[in-house]
Each structure stands twice: as C-alpha cells, then as structure tokens.
Amino acid sequence: MKGTHLGEFQEIVLLVILSLDDNAYGVTIKQEIMEKVNRGISRGALHTALTRLEEKGFITSEQGESHPDRGGRKKRYYTVTNRGIAALHGAKEIRDQFWGKIPRLKLHPGYDS
C-alpha cells in the first residue's frame, strides 16, 4: 500500500469535506479552505489531494448535476468514507495523546516574536 498516512493538507481537505456535508465539490472545497484556513491553494493542488484521498479509499465521489454556470459540465461531489473518518480519528488521537502529555501550566515566559 502506498500508505494510508494522512498528510496535513489531506487532513484539512477531509475535514472540509465533512463540514460541507453534501455540498462538497471542487469550488466549495476550495473556497472553504481559502476562507477558513486562510490558505491560498491552486485547483491543481486540490485536485491532486482529492485523487490521492480517493486512491487511499478515504473519500468517494459521484457525478452530480450540471449547471449552465459551469458551461453545462457536471459537478463531482465528494463524501468521506468510514475509512476516512477512522483515519481522521486516528490522526486526532495521536495529537490528543501528545497534547495530554504536555503539563498544562508549562508556559514559556517570553515574547512572541
């Protein structure tokens, strides 16, 4: 297996798709990322991430309706699979584990630079 490892960007994409529920297609995913994560991404990068996720079996896709705004082309809607959700949970657990180990009051005095 090429790896079920979930990259950071891929994790975000998964979360975005989940949050968009059944309105997750190319344009909305990109907009959501740009707005909520405040990160400029190219369509190509997004597409690559989506292909990878689909290869890994974390998401599935299906063709949706076409629209005159899109020059009559169909949308492709993405949904997160159970496996994708499990992977997200896995990633979260790992992080939570580490967060749990950090002493709560260990704050570093100093200045934010």
Add this chain to the structure above:
Amino acid sequence: MYPELQGDLLEEFLLNVEEFGHVKARWIYRQEVLKMIRPSIVKALKKTTNSTFFGMLQINIKLAFRSLLKQKLYTAINIGGLAMSIAVSTLILLYVQSETTYDSYHPNKDRLYRLAVDRTYPDHVSQYARTPVSMAEQAAIDFPEIETYSKIFLNNGGVNVTYDNETFLENNFIAADRNFFEVFGVNLINGKRNEVFSVQNAAILSENAAVRYFGDDDPIGKILRSDLGDLIVTGVAENTPKNTHFKFDVMVDFEILDLGYLQKPNFLNFGVFNYLLLKEGVDVDVVNKKFDQLVENYAAGEIERRLRMSFADYKASGNGYNYYLQPVQDIHLNSHLEGEFQVNGNLTYIYIFSAIAVFIIILAVVNFINLATARSTERAKEVGIRKVMGSLKKQLVGQFLAESIFVTVSSTIIGLVAAYLLLPTFNNFADKTIIFQDFISLSTLVLFGLFAVLLGLFAGLYPAFFLSSFQPVAILKGRIIRGKKGQWIRNGLVVFQFLISIVLVCSTLIVGQQMKYMQNRNLGFDRENVIVLQRTAGIKDLETFKTEVKRIPGVSSIGGSSALPGSSELFFGSAFQVTGATESISLNCMVVEDEFLHTMNMNLTSGRFFSKDFEDSLSLILNESAARSLGIMNDPIGQLVMNNQDSGNPEGDKVYRVVGVVKDFNYKSLHNEITPLVIFNNERYLSGSLANLVIKADIRESSNIIRSVENLWLAQAPDQTLIYSFLDQNLSQLYATEKKSGDLFLVFTGIAILIACIGLFGLATFVIGSRVKEIAVRKVLGASTKRVLILLMHDFNRLVLIAIILSVPLVIWFMSGWLEGFAYRIQIGQTWTSFIAGGLIALAIAWVTVSYHSIKAALANPVKNLRSE
C-alpha cells in the same frame, strides 16, 4: 480533460468576475489552468486518450464487420477476389522460391563451377554442357586458382541393375570421380567417405535406391548385377534434394566404365560434366581467360595429329573452342546447352511468373478501389448522416481504412489457407514437390501480416478520402454523387486491368500457336505411328528379334539406329574431309541400319538410301547441311569423304563414298537450327552402339503390338527392362518446359480475367447506378430498350478498345522476345489471329459482365426511378 475540473474552473471564474472583475478573473483562470500542469493530472489524461483510441478501433472494427455483412455480394466479391489473387501469388512465390534455390545445398556453392563450351564450327556454333574428360583434371594441375575438381558421367538411357531377380532400369546412373563427396553437398548416411571407393566395382546408392533393392536390410557389402558387371554396395548417400541440376540413384567409380574414346584422356570429345572448385577469393574471369591457353597447349596437338593440319589453320577456317565456367547455382535457370542432365528451368519464366504474381495482386487491389468507390452512391447517405452527427473527416477515414484492412487481412488468411489446400494440385501440375511447411515460419507470417495491413491501407486510402470528402448537405438533399473528378481514375483502372488481361490472353494464344506449329511442323520424318524401343543392345539375337517383330500384325517395318531425333546427346561428333580439300570439319554423326531411314520416312533429295542390295559399310548419307558444309552441295553423289580417326584408332582414317543426300530433318529440338549430320551404315560402328529400334506400326494396334513385343523381349533379354515409347510423345517432351509454362500461363490468364471482370462489374454498378434517372428520362421520352442498352454498352466498349490498342505493342514486344528462343518459329505477323481472338474474347467477357447491370437498368420501369424526384 475532466469535465468536472472544467466545470469547477468556469464556475469559479464567474464568481471571480463578480468579485474582482473581468480582468483579474481571467488572470486567475489562466494561472489556475497553468498550475494544473502537474504529473498526476497529465498522466491521468494520457491514460484516458489511450482508452478512447482503442475504443474507437473496436468500434471501427465492429462497424466494418457490420457494413461488410450488410453487403454480402460485394464482400464476397472483394474478399474472394483478393483471396484468390493472394493464393495464386503465394503459389507463384513458392514456385519461384523453389526454382531459384537450385543447387544451394553444396557446401562451397559460391566457388563451385561447371565447365561448358561454345564450340564454333565454320558454319555454326554449338553450346555443350559436356566437355572432354581431361579438361578439368589438366586445369586443376595447370591453374593455381583451382582447389579441386570432379567429373560426372551420365549414362544416357540408363543401366539395368538386378538384385534378387528383380531388375530396375536406373536412369539416374552416374559415374563420378572419387572426390565426389568432397566437391558436392551430398552426404553419406552409411559408409565412410574415404572408403566407399576402395574397391574397383564399388557402387554407392541413394537412400531411395537402397530401400528399393534391399528394403530394411543393410545394403553394405551386397552385390548387385548390372549391365556393367557386378557391383558391390559400399555406401548409401542421402537422396539428392529435389532442386538440384543433377541427381543420382546409383553412382559408380568413373574408372570402371568402359566408354571407349570418351573415357580415354582427351581434350576433344565432349563427354563428361566437369566441375571445378575454385580457391577462395579467385575471380572466375581470370580462370575463364586461361582456358584458351589450355586448348593451345593440349587440344591443339590432338587436333593436329588427328586432322593433319596446323591448329592455326584449323582456327583460321572458323573453328574454335570457347570454354567458360558456369556458377553451379546458375545452371538450373540459365544454362540451356546441349546434353544437359535434364531439361532446365528458364529464368525468363521466373521473371514472367513473378510479374504475373504482382499484377494479379494489383488487379485485385484495383478491384477493391473500384468497388469501394462504386458503392459510394449507397454509402453517401451514411457518410452524410455521420457528418451531421458530428463525425470528423479523420474518424470517417479511420472507419473506412479499418474496413479495408479488415478485408485484406481476412483475404490474406483465406488466401494462405487456399494456397495450402491447392499446393498438392499445384505440385502435380507444375511437377514440383514444394512443401508448405518449409515456407511457413514466424518471419514469413509476420511479413504476410504486414503485407495484409499495408495492402489494406494502400487499397483503402483512395476510397476512404473519396467517401469522407462528401458534403453532407449535398448528399442529404438527395443529389447523386457524380464523381466526375474520379472518373478518369476509375476508367484508367479498368483499362489497366483489361490491358493486362488482354496481354495475357494474346500471349497465351501465341504460345499455343507456337506449340501447335512445333507439333505440326514437317520435321522431315514421320513422327506419328512410330514406336521406339530403347536399349536394345541387350538382345542376344537382334536379327531374329527384328524378323519376329515384323511378323506382328500392324507392324510395317523396323530399323535400328544409334541415335533418335530429339535425343541430341546420342549423336556423336567426328571429323571429315572431302578428298582433295585441305580443311577438315567436325560433323554430327549417327549410325543406322538399312531400313531405318525408310521406316522414318525421310526424304531423299538425291542418291539412294542404304540397301541390302549394296555393300554399304563404306557408304555415307549426308543431310543437306552437311553437303553444304563440305562444299559438295552441287554434286554430292559419289564424292569421296575421309573420316579422320583418332590417332589411337588402329584402323586409321577411312574413306567413304557419299551415296545419298537426305533432306534436312530436325533431329534436335526446334530451339536449335538443323546442323550438319553424317549417317553411317558401317556395321562395325553399329556394334554396341546400335541401341534403338524404331517400329513403324499402326498406332491403333499399339497395345497388342506392345504386348507381343514384350513377350519376344522376355524370351530374348529376360534381365533387361523393355523401354518403349512413342516418337511423337518423346518429341513433345522436348518442349515440356514450354508446355508446362503455357499451362500455367493459361491458368493465370483465367484468374486475371476473372479479377478484371469483377472490377468491370463494380464499375458497371457505379456508372449505371448514377445514370438511373437519366435512363428513366430517356425512356419516358421514347427511347427503346435496345437503344438504351447500346448507349450503356458504348462506354465500356470504349474502355476495352483502348485496352486492346495499348496491348498490341506490348504483346508484340514481349512475344517476339519469347519466340526468339526458337530457331523454328511462327512469325509475329502470323499471330494477328491471336490478337483478334484475344480482343474479341476481352470484348465478349466485358459485355457479359456489364450486361447484367445494363439490361437491368434498361428494362427498369422509369416510374420507379423518377418517383422520388
């Protein structure tokens, strides 16, 4: 490109326009697109195009199959015609391959040569395949360029060999030098190379012969009885391959033969086949130039001793020997000398057959093109609809090409299978033993596959572009395609097809004329009603045998001779000198009994035949050419002629008196001029050499006569095989190559015509199909059916007439070359009947082919064809 991506891009673009304005939105769009160029996307893109290509191919093949099935007649004609021509061409290819690979089995084939000679006489030149016994041997001593040599003697007429009371006449009985196996590519299966000739009367058998005599027993050491005495089998060699210029079943040591003057070391008597193996890197021309010196050194003295004149004078009087070497691999196709082992093939025919093979393929391709364009009227609508539905020209071309490749590939497969099935018949017909499996290998199959695809591309190209260039609007409006543009191409193709067919028809007819001429030509003797018995030397009491045969009902006379017309190797050469003349010339000779000339019904121009009433042992009869050569044409009878004998001959020179002159008769094949001939009656000459009896008999009684002769023969010569034949058949055997080629020619002509007819049929469909309305209008306006028919036929007549006119010079050029191979031939002017017949045949065939469509069109009810307007 993924439609979703495009959709996303566009949607976003519109959003951006709202937000940032047109200019920036566009800029973003471009950037986005550029950023898409990343490996993962581009790669995926490639994969998708591939799959559509294969998808299209699949669809194209499916469509091709469907459209071919829809038009069963056309498909059958197309595939059938092409398959037939491929089958025929494959057979020709096999034939050519077998003919051109003769003698390639010798290990040193590139350095192995046979010695041949152009012997110049004062009045003619003879070319002999057999050369004097000592030539090769001496050349091997004198010339440093020669590695080794070998000589072969072929016993014409065969030798009887008996084992265990079973006698076989071995026709392929040869005597060879002891280094035979070093020079030629024949391998021993049984016995050792350096031991097989260790005994004097050793015999080496071919595998076939060994099985024939001994079955499964070990042949080594067995003793065979033969005309030459007892032979001990010392070895068995593999059978000589089928494509070899000489073959043998029994081989003996050259030394045990008793050939008399032929075997004694000499440089003058053309008796054996001499082979020279040159050293590597030697230029054959260098060796060829040296033979003159060899003749000067050795033959000259012999001539001077024999003729008592200086060699310089001899040469000055027009005599000469031009020895040269023939590459052993060229013998089969290029050597047509006197006294060959067997009738050789002919390079010209190889060229002709190859050309025919190519032409037949071209004819079939032309058909394909013609039929495909002819169907354009029917397919025009299909093309129109396809274009309206959005087909690109490229795609249509692809579809038509797929169709044509489908046709050629399936034709090739069918053609190959047909060739395989026809091969036994063809072998039988062409007297060959070609094995299909030898020819089929992976590489030939790949070549055939490639050929099929290329043929399909080539044949489909014109129709594909022609059909796909239709304007959909025009077609769908119902306008019929006139195709004036392509008219000259289609007509030209049909003219070309008929041109080839007519050339073939005329050539076949002319070949037939020449064959008939040779069969009917007055040869100067009777060839019908003559039975020939060969190898009669084994009969103990010849006189009794002859009287007994004469008593058989139906037999009118019988006479013996040393040689027979048609078997030129049985004539021998000897030198003659008219008394008082200083020159001596060599002439062909034969020895006959008193009754021979009478039995053969030869014509005297002056004097008399030999007769019992005269003592004729010192008499001669000349043919007219001999009388001319000796310079005594004006007053030949009673002239004294001296026969110069070999100095070794104890009897010395003898003087003969000319008692008669016989009209020139063709004792050689009609390829050669009649050369001077001297006929002896000398009993001494007869002893041993009188090997043939000719019986003049009523041919209707032949089966009875032969049965009676067989009984007489058994009583007289029980261990000799009776060989009888009919003279006319023996003579036609001389033209076996021509006959065979003529027959093949006939078959090819038939096929070419058939294919041309298919083409014409296609053209008729097209032309008449596009004139249906015109015909209907003419009929409505009062034209009669007959009138319409004549009008329609007119076009086709014109094409055929053009083809006829073009074919005449071609045939004349081509056939005069062929006829030049015969010394006695019809004049090309006499062949005008063939041209007329050929032209009429072509016209008739064209009419028959076209009439189906023409009559159908002319009879059609005009209402039907005009209703749709």
